[in-house]
Amino acid sequence: MSRFYFDHNATTPVSPDVLDAHSRALCEVYGNASSIHYFGQEAKRRLESARWQVADLLRCDPKEVVFVSGGTEADNLAILGTLRRSAADRRHVVTTRIEHPAVLSACAQLESEGVEVTYVDVSASGVVDPDDVRRAIRPCTALISVMHVNNEIGTIQPVEEIFRAASEAGIMFHSDGVQAAGRIPMEEPPPADLYAISGHKFYAPKGAGALYVRRGVQVAPILYGGRQERELRPGTLNVPGAVALGEAAEWARRNAAEEAVRLGALRDRLERRILARVSGAGINGQGAPRVANTTNIYFDGINAEALLIALDLRGFAVSTGSACSSGAVEPSHVLTAIGLSKERARASVRFSLGRSNTADQVDDLVEAVVEAAAHLRKLSPVAVEHA
Numbered sequence: 536m537s538r539f540y541f542d543h544n545a546t547t548p549v550s551p552d553v554l555d556a557h558s559r560a561l562c563e564v565y566g567n568a569s570s571i572h573y574f575g576q577e578a579k580r581r582l583e584s585a586r587w588q589v590a591d592l593l594r595c596d597p598k599e600v601v602f603v604s605g606g607t608e609a610d611n612l613a614i615l616g617t618l619r620r621s622a623a624d625r626r627h628v629v630t631t632r633i634e635h636p637a638v639l640s641a642c643a644q645l646e647s648e649g650v651e652v653t654y655v656d657v658s659a660s661g662v663v664d665p666d667d668v669r670r671a672i673r674p675c676t677a678l679i680s681v682m683h684v685n686n687e688i689g690t691i692q693p694v695e696e697i698f699r700a701a702s703e704a705g706i707m708f709h710s711d712g713v714q715a716a717g718r719i720p721m722e723e724p725p726p727a728d729l730y731a732i733s734g735h736k737f738y739a740p741k742g743a744g745a746l747y748v749r750r751g752v753q754v755a756p757i758l759y760g761g762r763q764e765r766e767l768r769p770g771t772l773n774v775p776g777a778v779a780l781g782e783a784a785e786w787a788r789r790n791a792a793e794e795a796v797r798l799g800a801l802r803d804r805l806e807r808r809i810l811a812r813v814s815g816a817g818i819n820g821q822g823a824p825r826v827a828n829t830t831n832i833y834f835d836g837i838n839a840e841a842l843l844i845a846l847d848l849r850g851f852a853v854s855t856g857s858a859c860s861s862g863a864v865e866p867s868h869v870l871t872a873i874g875l876s877k878e879r880a881r882a883s884v885r886f887s888l889g890r891s892n893t894a895d896q897v898d899d900l901v902e903a904v905v906e907a908a909a910h911l912r913k914l915s916p917v918a919v920e921h922a
């Protein structure tokens with residue numbers, strides 16, 4: 536059976552050019568980038584050229600790129616590191632209800648340390664209103680954290696305006712850019728003081744990411760050790776990981792705009808065809824600006840996990856946003872935040888497209904969805920109204 540991958544927001548395969556650069560670096564560049572001898576200096580040289588590639592993608596200065604292990608670490612470093620550096624009377628954070636767990640859990644950790652956190656609501660289409668963020672600001676606010684692109688529904692947040700509001704108020708602004716980097720073409724530096732990216736979301740290996748730290752921004756480290764990465768991130772550098780991240784960044788810088796057009800057309804085709812052929816289906820986050828590769832669709836009366844498994848049996852990998860906590864399936868916090876009932880949230884499936892997907896695959900996926908949905912509704916009593 537052929538298998539097709541429609542879960543690129545969870546992770547992406549390593550692309551052939553990135554794999555090549557990565558394995559060459561693994562074999563050839565084994566020096567410690569802190570060593571003074573030839574091997575060390577060679578590693579350092581490769582590391583710095585990777586930093587240039589990432590900086591080119593982010594349209595920033597290489598000095599503003601800090602290599603870390605991925606999106607989770609970048610978010611944690613930004614959030615915890617900012618609060619550790621801010622004044623004792625600034626113990627308040629503003630974020631949203633639709634952030635990734637990497638941000639929400641870092642905020643929960645801060646709450647357990649006595650920091651107050653305001654979780655701003657989003658609209659029914661999944662976008663935060665910058666005025667709501669402004670209203671949440673207090674004199675003691677140290678940090679605002681709003682993601683650039685939501686990983687579950689693909690909505691693009693008005694981060695430029697929020698960054699302006701934060702800057703005017705003298706507050707640090709962090710944005711989780713993991714689903715935006717390499718997907719949304721950038722013409723200017725990230726619209727944030729701190730911006731997290733992760734290689735495995737754009738065809739580099741797992742375990743390589745970066746935090747953009749705008750010039751002049753002060754963050755405390757969250758790990759202690761050597762003096763690597765401007766003393767912000769100790770530990771012997773993963774040079775092959777950085778090289779791979781750089782290579783993936785260069786591909787994205789050259790091709791992201793064109794690829795977004797291609798994926799947007801495929802995504803629209805997928806949505807159009809599913810909505811035309813499956814009753815009781817609709818798009819979550821509709822009406823909002825969305826990243827090109829993502830759609831999240833509810834299928835009323837159908838259990839999303841059952842649909843996911845039915846599609847997997849037919850060779851198609853998709854996902855639901857729900858998390859399995861202590862055996863019970865909890866509906867996605869993002870879908871409930873945009874006002875979906877628990878039932879509809881539990882009936883929602885995310886399709887996220889990427890480089891390998893073609894129009895033929897999309898058409899086959901549509902057939903599989905139509906079949907699986909009809910089959911599941913036949914089995915379930917709630918299905919009658921949609922028959």
Ligand SMILES: *Cc1c(COP(=O)(O)O)cnc(C)c1O
Nearest residue numbers: 605606607635637686713714733
């Ligand atoms: C995947 C993801 C992360 C976590 O990145 P890792 O590199 O897997 O740690 C953080 N934020 C968003 C929005 C993501 O999609």
